[in-house]
Amino acid sequence: MFSMELLLDAVVLGVLLGCFYAAVSLGLSVSFGLLDVPHVAHPAFLVMASYGVFFLNDRFDIDPLLAGLFITPLLFLFGLAAYRLYYETFEKRGSDAGVRGIAFFFGIAFIVEVLIILQFGVDQRSVTASYIGKAWRIGDMRIPIRMLVAFAVASAMTILLALYLSRTFMGRAIRAVAQDQEALRLMGANPVRIKQWAFGIATAVLGIAGALLIIVAPVDPMLGRAYIGRTFCVVVMAGLGSMTGTLVAAIILGVAETIVLTLFGASWAPAISFAMLLGVLAIRPQGLFGRRS
């Protein structure tokens, strides 16, 4: 039942899937990895972006990726507002955001979930585009084109974001604020504005990520819950805030998921990411590419 061909199949599909997971985790890698915001609502925002893409595609027949690009500025503003609210309520008071910060984001996630249900219903939604539903055959292997699209776009996104963080002034400022906020303040820069900007970026990249999410498979309002495990698994395994790490960790997760899927069946799939996450947290909490002890 198990053969080399099957394994090869699983690995190839797993790598493609992994790149897609990297794309949906990038935002969290910035917001949680670099800014230390316990952003549990990230997957809910992701699903919300997917519904935005669905709306534009369904109503105006816009290509999903283009639609993702359209909603990116809106998401950026939304991210700015969300961070402002979080900052004013928690970080500014200097109180430990701990319990309440997490509760806050869970509350937000639930509100987003219900608003989606009230607006779009609980049914699964999908988008239409010329490349969805077709496949590319190499010998016996069948690779869905939508996975290739996700792979290409996700890789481009990761590279662009990594370049942004390492080459531009603002990107370097974001990494600086992650390292030592106090030092930044002493240099005369305003760490809060930089963090707000970074959180905006982290939310903005969800536009394209949300488009990919709904291209790869149909979405439903509760989908975010499954992605809590995947995104946090990737970000924690990567070592907080490392973009290259995010890509590598996401590919490991993707390959692991497809292999388990082939061997044991789809019903075990939801547990993989969470089990890996638990393992990483218990054994190597600083991740594969940890930035600090």
Next chain:
Amino acid sequence: MSRASIRFWIGATVFLVAIALMTQVIDNEYPFFAGYVILQFIVLAVAWSILGGYAGYVNFGTSAFFGLGVYTAVFLSKATGAPLAVQIAAAAIVGALLGFAVGLVTLRMQGIYFSIATIALTIIIETTVTNWRFVGGAAGIQMQRPPVMPPFHSYVQMLFFVQALLVVLAVTIARYTQISWMGRGLQALKDDELAAECTGVPTLRLKVLACVISGALMCAAGAPAAMYLQYADPSSAFNLNYSVSVLAMSLIGGTAHWVGPVLGAILLGTTQQLLAVTISSEANVLVLGVMLVLFVVAAPEGLIGLIRRIGRNRAGGRT
């Protein structure tokens, strides 16, 4: 026994007597049906705050413990036909073991890592149960209620009374934890874990102990749910809504005192029951989310904090 303790025990007795009278006087099934859910949430919220409130560890695995309690009962009644009391006791033991395991695995995790780890645990257990054919797998399983025991007239009434007993048990344990050396240790651990460790508070042992107690109570609270619904399936038994509801109830009530989660559970539980009947279950979740955010932002100490602040203002006005 101190004055406060005497008052507490009188209160508990009055509560139980009132519940027992209710089951004898009221014929209509609905109050018990709705009341059961509220009582169940009181147990869960009180149990949650032993770890989440006193120690400040946000356990997001309430649904893991609750669901495991449900499935312990399902397994026992299917495999051996054990009576309800045995199911609950077994669930408490299973919950304690799981709590112990959680405590060990998450020993060094703090803040959001602990929360995420507990969510992870929930999903892993849920997936395992989903793949376990004997207890029904993903499709769920029908439960047959045994005949009801006198003096109760219906099974729901009996479950209602059983859950009320669990409420008293949970509150007693939570109260003891709060006022004993454990409560002080957990409080110290919450304020500054490192400092507590340095001054000789056995932080790790306390944390594991809190996990065990809290887990046993949550699991026990879940055990009667299978008979209550006459049905169990993994996706509703392990639903994250339990985790968020219980978290919201504890934070809304306030976690510094055992009364907080009780108040929060009564307030939010009643609201939820009313909303689910009058509007829809979606409105229910929306209100849950909005109230959680509102309280976390505007009233960080919860209802207890608000009440204390009002009391302080009055006192301040008089002097």
